[in-house]
Amino acid sequence: MNVSDLPADEFAPQRVRALFLSDIHLGTRGCQADALLDFLRHYESDYLYLIGDIIDFWSMSRSIHWTPAQNTVVQKVLRRARKGTQVVFVPGNHDEALREYAGTVFGDIAVHLDHIHVAADGKRYWLVHGDDFDQVTRHHRWVALLGDVAYNALVRINAWMSRVRRRLGIAGYWSLAGYAKRKVKSAVSFIYDFEDSVMHEARSRGVDGVICGHIHAVAQRTIDGVVYMNCGDWVDSCTAIVEHADGRFAIIDWGQFLRTPGARMTLPVAEEVMSH
Template sequence: MNDSLAPAPSTLRVRSIFLSDIHLGTRGCQADALLDFLRQHEAEHLFLIGDIVDFWAMKRGIHWTAAQNTVVQKVLRAARKGTRVVFVPGNHDEALREYAGITFGDIRIEHDYIHRTADGRRYLLLHGDEYDQVTRYHRWVALVGDVAYNALVRINGWLSRVRRRLGVPGYWSLAGYAKRKVKRAVNFIFDFESSVIHGARERGVDGVICGHIHWAAMREVDGLAYVNCGDWVDSCTAIVEHPDGRLELIEWRGAAASAAPLPG
């Protein structure tokens, strides 16, 4: 796949872009959609909030496409041209955490990071796996769950091909459907959100921006903002900060992208 790496004529300039859970190196990575998003958005700050490269999955087998390679090129070139790029590793790329505080190729690696928006609010940026009790205390369960999740992604790919042949429009995620329907998954999401919010409150910030659970969200909880970037496997979502400091959740479907501002 060729890419000039030049911004599209209709590029939207924003102050910051927040991305998480891209999972480069896997079959489920929606690199083409991410490239489309990056071509149409330019930012002063780019925050990569964990699970950007999936080292867990790559131990079992690498699926690296030309589009995924171009995503890496675009990020590196953005950093060289002056975009401030901060990489906060997650559990799937946790090997990079030992390099926290070091800059590689104009990309700064941090364990977590506090970002001040244009309107003065302070957001704690972290991946979030430290607030996931399964990942933190039962790693083998998390690894088994990762294998099962990748199986869902493969099934989803087959279902997507069937939908296209039947002329059914749009993208449908089997994993996302399971999260919405399985009560235990829904309870896990709410428990995770509560834990992250509690941790952010202890840090004395105005809000938190995280990833990890592949469930994009923007909400106010007792005066604290909870923002989750979602992912580029199931939902193709990102958070952007506009020049006035306003945050927006974007679900990217090209020209059909939908956006939701953070209330309040």
């Protein structure tokens, strides 16, 4: 089900203060551009933060898969920037080529290596993609590249399995990549190590919280007074972080909404999902 399938009188965009997106991976088969367009049609904001791996130059160096929907995503972001939304792009490792342009503005989009977002309640959040805290990416690039190929293979297999499940009449969405993350102990350990490293740096910077991406694992939790938030991704889970007008943050699990059979014909409200 897509937003475009809903009756016009049941669809009204929600206004939030800020949207935080990461790991969209434009240029790949795994990119869920249609779902992202649905999400962007539903949520408008004063700030839009793109926190890395928006364009996947790594995968595009092997093969390019650029759909009309992916092109529309780019056009929609540029249009928002032109119309006054403050758009900030923090490149990740997959679009690291853009890091050399940090401090410049392209099409009203500001590029920064990292950024501080001041929430409505005055709290300061450090925005960073997070690959600097991934020891594999930093010190064993070839392993990271191999892992990227393996992950893309899982995504393709998952798409095939989803089609088979639908033909067999099996309801619900099942993520092979997500299952692997939950069950493989090394993957779980990697996530915890990553979070610990990011949080250590956030504390040293004296901020109230950190919002990152990179590991495709959406999260929102407070650890020893510092808030950790991860945007997730738009390849497997289709998740985002939003900030409300009063400074509260929430996870939006858009993928779960779109993939749940018999989902309500009213769209998800951020407060109903998770708030800080």
